[in-house]
Each structure stands twice: as C-alpha cells, then as structure tokens.
Amino acid sequence: MDGGVNPVGAVGQALRRLGGDSTDARLRQAAWVARCVGRGDGAPLRPEDVTALAGVLEQRDASRGTAVFTAGEQRSGVWIVREGRVELSLGSGRRRAVIHVLRPGDVDGDIELLLGMPMPYTARALTDASVLHLSAPGFESLVQTNPAIARRWLSSVARRLAASQERILGLLGKSLTEQVARLLLDEAVENRVELTQRTIAAMLGVQRPSLNKVLKQLEANGLISISYGTIELTDRAGLAKRG
Amino acid sequence: MDGGVNPVGAVGQALRRLGGDSTDARLRQAAWVARCVGRGDGAPLRPEDVTALAGVLEQRDASRGTAVFTAGEQRSGVWIVREGRVELSLGSGRRRAVIHVLRPGDVDGDIELLLGMPMPYTARALTDASVLHLSAPGFESLVQTNPAIARRWLSSVARRLAASQERILGLLGKSLTEQVARLLLDEAVENRVELTQRTIAAMLGVQRPSLNKVLKQLEANGLISISYGTIELTDRAGLAKRG
DNA sequence: TCGAAAGTGTCAGCACGATGACAGAATTGG
DNA sequence: CCAATTCTGTCATCGTGCTGACACTTTCGA
Numbered sequence: 039m040d041g042g043v044n045p046v047g048a049v050g051q052a053l054r055r056l057g058g059d060s061t062d063a064r065l066r067q068a069a070w071v072a073r074c075v076g077r078g079d080g081a082p083l084r085p086e087d088v089t090a091l092a093g094v095l096e097q098r099d100a101s102r103g104t105a106v107f108t109a110g111e112q113r114s115g116v117w118i119v120r121e122g123r124v125e126l127s128l129g130s131g132r133r134r135a136v137i138h139v140l141r142p143g144d145v146d147g148d149i150e151l152l153l154g155m156p157m158p159y160t161a162r163a164l165t166d167a168s169v170l171h172l173s174a175p176g177f178e179s180l181v182q183t184n185p186a187i188a189r190r191w192l193s194s195v196a197r198r199l200a201a202s203q204e205r206i207l208g209l210l211g212k213s214l215t216e217q218v219a220r221l222l223l224d225e226a227v228e229n230r231v232e233l234t235q236r237t238i239a240a241m242l243g244v245q246r247p248s249l250n251k252v253l254k255q256l257e258a259n260g261l262i263s264i265s266y267g268t269i270e271l272t273d274r275a276g277l278a279k280r281g
Numbered sequence: 282m283d284g285g286v287n288p289v290g291a292v293g294q295a296l297r298r299l300g301g302d303s304t305d306a307r308l309r310q311a312a313w314v315a316r317c318v319g320r321g322d323g324a325p326l327r328p329e330d331v332t333a334l335a336g337v338l339e340q341r342d343a344s345r346g347t348a349v350f351t352a353g354e355q356r357s358g359v360w361i362v363r364e365g366r367v368e369l370s371l372g373s374g375r376r377r378a379v380i381h382v383l384r385p386g387d388v389d390g391d392i393e394l395l396l397g398m399p400m401p402y403t404a405r406a407l408t409d410a411s412v413l414h415l416s417a418p419g420f421e422s423l424v425q426t427n428p429a430i431a432r433r434w435l436s437s438v439a440r441r442l443a444a445s446q447e448r449i450l451g452l453l454g455k456s457l458t459e460q461v462a463r464l465l466l467d468e469a470v471e472n473r474v475e476l477t478q479r480t481i482a483a484m485l486g487v488q489r490p491s492l493n494k495v496l497k498q499l500e501a502n503g504l505i506s507i508s509y510g511t512i513e514l515t516d517r518a519g520l521a522k523r524g
Numbered sequence: 525t526c527g528a529a530a531g532t533g534t535c536a537g538c539a540c541g542a543t544g545a546c547a548g549a550a551t552t553g554g
Numbered sequence: 555c556c557a558a559t560t561c562t563g564t565c566a567t568c569g570t571g572c573t574g575a576c577a578c579t580t581t582c583g584a
Contacts, residue, residue: 063454152435207310235532246531477560493564510551
C-alpha cells in the first residue's frame with residue numbers, strides 16, 4: 039500500500055476507528071468470502087448429485103426482489119441456485135453494496151457452515167429464481183452417510199479457499215494497475231464486471247479515487263469501457279499484458 | 282501498494298520476468314501455504330485419533346539435518362510431527378530461505394494433497410525428530426471409511442485456509458507499520474519470530490529496506506529487539522496498539 | 525415527475541515506500 | 555581459523571497512491 043494509506047499517528051488511528059474504515063474492511067472481507075462460492079468445477083455437488091439428492095434438498099422459489107437468506111443468519115445451511123440470478127449484498131437500505139451475483143449451479147453457505155460463522159451478506163433474487171436448500175442438520179447427515187460426497191466436498195472447499203487465497207496473494211506487491219487488471223479479468227462474466235468502483239476499491243484495499251484514476255487510464259487505452267455499476271472488458275488480451 | 286512497487290512499462294515488465302520478482306512471489310506463496318499447517322485446535326486429528334491410527338500411520342525418525350520431504354514431491358502424503366522441530370524452507374543450497382518451523386502436533390501435507398499440488402517447500406529436521414506419515418492412498422481410504430474423521434478434516438481444512446485468508450485480508454489497506462505489527466504478533470512463538478527480514482518482506486510483498494526501516498522504528502520505541510534471523514517481541518501490548 | 529441518494533469524475537498537495545546501491549556484522553562451511 | 559556468504563543497516567531520489575474536497579451524472583423511490 040501506499041504511504042498515504044493512513045494518516046500516521048493518533049489522528050489516523052482515531053479516524054480509522056470511527057467506522058469509515060471498518061465499513062470498508064467488512065465489505066472487503068464479505069466480498070472475498072463471496073469469492074469462495076462453489077462454481078463450475080469448484081462446486082461440491084455435481085449435477086447428477088443434485089438430482090440424486092432430490093429427496094433431501096428442499097426446493098424454494100424466490101420471486102424477484104425476495105430475500106433468500108439474510109446477513110447474520112447462523113447455520114443458514116447450504117444454498118444451491120437452480121434458476122435465475124441471486125444478488126449478494128451488504129449493508130441495509132440504500133447504503134447496500136452488491137458484492138457478487140450467484141448464477142445457476144452456484145453453491146453457497148457451506149463454508150460459513152463449516153466455519154460456524156454467520157452469513158456475512160444478504161442474498162436477494164435479482165430475477166425470479168429457484169433455489170435448493172440443504173439445512174445444517176441435513177448437511178451433517180449427508181457427509182456422515184455418504185463418504186463419496188464428503189470426499190468431494192473436502193476437495194471442493196480446499197480448492198475454493200486456496201484459489202481465493204492465491205488470488206489475493208497475487209495482488210500483494212503489485213502496482214495498482216496490475217492489481218486492477220487482474221481483478222477485472224478474474225471477475226468478468228461474459229466480459230462484464232458488475233461491481234461499483236467503491237466495491238472494487240474496497241476489495242483491493244485502496245481508495246476509490248485511486249481506482250478511478252487507473253480505470254480511466256485503462257479506458258483511455260481502449261482496454262475497458264466504464265458505465266454505471268458495470269465495467270466492460272473490450273480487450274482481454276491487452277488487459278492481461280497489464281496484469 | 283506503493284507507486285514505487287514497479288518500474289512502470291516495458292522495462293519493469295522485463296525486470297519482473299527475470300526472476301528477481303518471481304523468486305519473491307514463490308517465496309511469498311510458499312510461506313503463506315505453510316501458514317495453513319494444522320496446529321493446535323486447527324489440526325485435523327486429535328491426539329486420541331493419532332494413537333487410534335497407530336496401525337495406519339508409519340513412524341519415521343529423522344536425525345538432525347535429514348530431509349523429511351522435498352519441494353516438488355507429488356502426493357507426498359500427510360506428515361505429523363511427533364517430536365522435535367522440522368524446518369520448512371525454499372530454494373536450493375545456500376540460497377534457501379526458512380519459511381516456517383513445524384512443532385510437535387503439527388500436521389502438514391493434507392492441503393497439498395487435496396489440491397493436487399506438489400509440496401512447495403522442503404522439510405528438514407532441525408533437531409532429531411520423529412514424524413508420522415500417512416500415504417496418499419492411506420489418506421483416501423481413511424476418509425472413505427471413517428466419516429467422523431472425514432468430517433473433522435473438512436472443518437479443519439476450511440478453518441485453516443479461511444484463517445489464513447483473513448490474515449492476508451487484514452493486511453490490505455493498512456500502513457506498513459500496521460502490517461508488520463500484525464504479522465509479528467501472529468507469527469510469534471514464545472515472543473520470538475525466527476524469520477529473516479527478507480522472508481518477512483516477501484510475505485508482505487514489500488521491499489526489504491522498507492521493512493527494515495519500520496523494524497528499526499519499532500525497536501527504537503522499545504517494542505521489539507532485532508537480532509540475526511530472529512525478532513523478539515518485548516512489548517506485545519504496545520505492538521498490538523500499532524496493529 | 526421530481527428530488528434525494530448513490531455512483532462517477534477530477535484535482536492539488538503530500539507522504540510513504542520503492543529502488544538500487546553500498547557497507548558492516550554475524551554465520552557457516554571448508 | 556579464514557573466506558565466502560548471508561543478513562542487517564542505511565541512504566538519496568523518485569513516483570504512486572492517499573487525502574479531502576467538490577461537481578457532475580445516473581438511478582430509484584416517493
């Protein structure tokens with residue numbers, strides 16, 4: 039981080055405790071936890087597992103705008119998105135910041151369950167959605183009775199958390215431009231990153247103006263195009279050279 | 282990170298590829314992987330498990346200076362230190378850097394096994410040591426046949442990787458002084474951190490001179506005392522205020 | 525349809541940490 | 555015990571990113 043990261047001494051410490059930073063820190067932590075969602079090859083359950091477990095999994099339909107689970111929930115269980123998109127966000131009311139978007143096949147909640155931590159974010163259906171739910175006791179009996187699934191879940195958790203850790207480590211010691219380029223490449227879904235600059239800045243632990251400066255540079259170079267709450271990657275190869 | 286992190290442009294990119302940085306990056310990654318060793322409450326096997334598995338675990342004695350496993354080994358298996366201290370290091374010959382020290386009860390190798398990655402560091406007995414070894418196939422059959430142990434291993438892996446990730450996230454956006462203070466507090470065993478400044482700098486992704494400057498400041502304030510390859514914490518409370 | 529709130533764009537000054545280089549001190553192996 | 559090597563200590567210069575502030579734009583709810 040830059041020298042300017044903090045005002046040094048008592049004043050800086052005081053400002054830091056007033057929540058301005060603690061908010062960012064919580065946002066950062068929640069966002070990176072959300073990066074550990076099981077997706078694609080990293081998911082603990084294969085499609086055939088999901089169908090085989092039809093009896094154990096409880097299906098729930100969530101209409102657009104409905105909350106699926108809420109920040110602070112303890113032992114919320116495992117959530118599997120079957121259809122639609124589900125937004126993960128933090129903060130109440132208007133101050134909420136969207137951290138991530140779950141898509142069909144994504145699995146969430148297992149890591150929080152294993153760590154005994156409350157859900158750090160709220161999930162809300164962006165579109166009419168269909169999700170499957172595995173309760174905490176259901177999860178326990180599943181891993182106790184089905185060694186094959188337990189084994190796969192073990193690998194899945196390890197891979198997801200390790201991948202996330204490696205991503206963060208890959209940012210340390212890099213220039214902000216490199217950090218941003220990597221983050222965009224990793225986050226892009228169909229060449230779009232639907233995060234506000236505030237959220238991205240929090241994830242990287244930098245100030246928003248610093249991030250904005252870099253983004254405008256990248257845009258001026260024709261690598262990305264910026265609009266409200268979304269960044270479009272127009273030249274992945276060019277971005278990759280920067281990271 | 283600071284602007285100075287990289288020379289910008291082609292020259293910096295070129296320098297970066299020549300290995301000067303790649304060495305530090307590998308050191309950093311290996312060091313943080315080593316931070317995921319199972320220790321104390323985070324260990325996957327309880328002492329009673331270890332005794333119960335006496336038949337499955339192969340005991341090996343390593344005299345002082347002997348290698349236990351070597352960097353690059355694939356499917357090396359799970360290693361449990363029973364007695365003595367085992368040093369984890371990186372780099373061949375004289376250029377090696379010590380990144381961690383295993384102590385009795387520590388469990389290593391399981392994460393690498395689950396990720397299908399080669400051991401990123403070499404283990405060498407610092408003292409005459411006694412270690413237990415569980416081969417890769419042995420591990421597989423263990424988790425397949427013993428659901429209770431598999432379940433505990435699942436929590437253990439999740440907790441260790443998540444704790445490490447949280448540690449790293451806690452560093453982002455903090456001033457170097459804060460980063461150093463936290464790292465020292467987390468790494469200290471009996472108020473001593475036995476790492477070279479080069480290794481610590483690599484873990485934080487900063488330059489060694491920058492780290493040295495901060496360390497000397499902390500020493501001048503009476504919080505730590507610096508000697509060759511070890512830093513002693515003389516005022517934990519004071520350090521905690523800085524973090 | 526309007527207004528409030530959140531998001532984005534921008535700026536000047538400043539301080540921290542990178543860089544690269546060099547010297548002394550403590551180890552370690554031969 | 556000496557030589558080679560590593561580790562620590564230190565410096566001047568430079569550039570990045572922080573800070574705090576403000577204007578503009580888009581969105582969304584009332």
